[in-house]
Amino acid sequence: MKRQSGFGVIAVIVVLVMLAGLAGGLVALGSTQSVVLSQDVLSARAEQSARAGVQWGLFQAFNGTAAWGGASCDAATLGNPTFNAPVRSTINMAAINGFQVTVECGSAIYRDGETGNPPPNNHRMVRVYQIRAFACPVGATPCPRNDGTTAGFGYVERRREAVGI
Numbered sequence: 001m002k003r004q005s006g007f008g009v010i011a012v013i014v015v016l017v018m019l020a021g022l023a024g025g026l027v028a029l030g031s032t033q034s035v036v037l038s039q040d041v042l043s044a045r046a047e048q049s050a051r052a053g054v055q056w057g058l059f060q061a062f063n064g065t066a067a068w069g070g071a072s073c074d075a076a077t078l079g080n081p082t083f084n085a086p087v088r089s090t091i092n093m094a095a096i097n098g099f100q101v102t103v104e105c106g107s108a109i110y111r112d113g114e115t116g117n118p119p120p121n122n123h124r125m126v127r128v129y130q131i132r133a134f135a136c137p138v139g140a141t142p143c144p145r146n147d148g149t150t151a152g153f154g155y156v157e158r159r160r161e162a163v164g165i
Helices: 007-063
Strands: 087-093 099-112 124-137 158-164
Touching: 007 087, 007 099, 007 124, 007 158
Parallel strands: none
Antiparallel strands: 087 099, 099 124, 124 158
C-alpha cells in the first residue's frame, strides 16, 4: 500500500495565501489612516488660520487702520441697513503653516434705542462690523472656491465669520 502525501503542502499554501491577504489588508488600512491623519492636520491648520484671520480683521476694523488695500472698513453711511461691499485683504501664512487667508470686512451704521416717529434724540449710533475669513492652501485660486468645483486631493478650505459692535 502506497501512502498518500501532499495534503500538508496544500494546507501550507492556503495558510500563506490567507496571511498574504491579511498583510495586504493591513497595508491598505495603514495607508488610508495616513491619508486621513494628513487631512485632519490640514483641516486643523486651516481652521486656526481662519480664526487668526478673523481676529486680525476685527483688530484692523476697530483700530481704523487702512489695512484693506488702502480702503476703510467704515465706508457705510447712515440709512444703508445692509453691509457695504466688503473690502478685502489677503494674508500669506506660507512660512507658518502653508495657508493663505482672505479676510473681508463690511460695516453698517444703525440707530440703537430708537422708538416712535419722528425719531427721538435719545438714540445712539452703532457701527456693526462683519468680518469673514477664508483659509486656503497657498497658491489656491480662487480662494475661496465659490464655483462648486473640487480642487483635488489635499485641498482644505475653512471659513470663519464674526460680527463686532
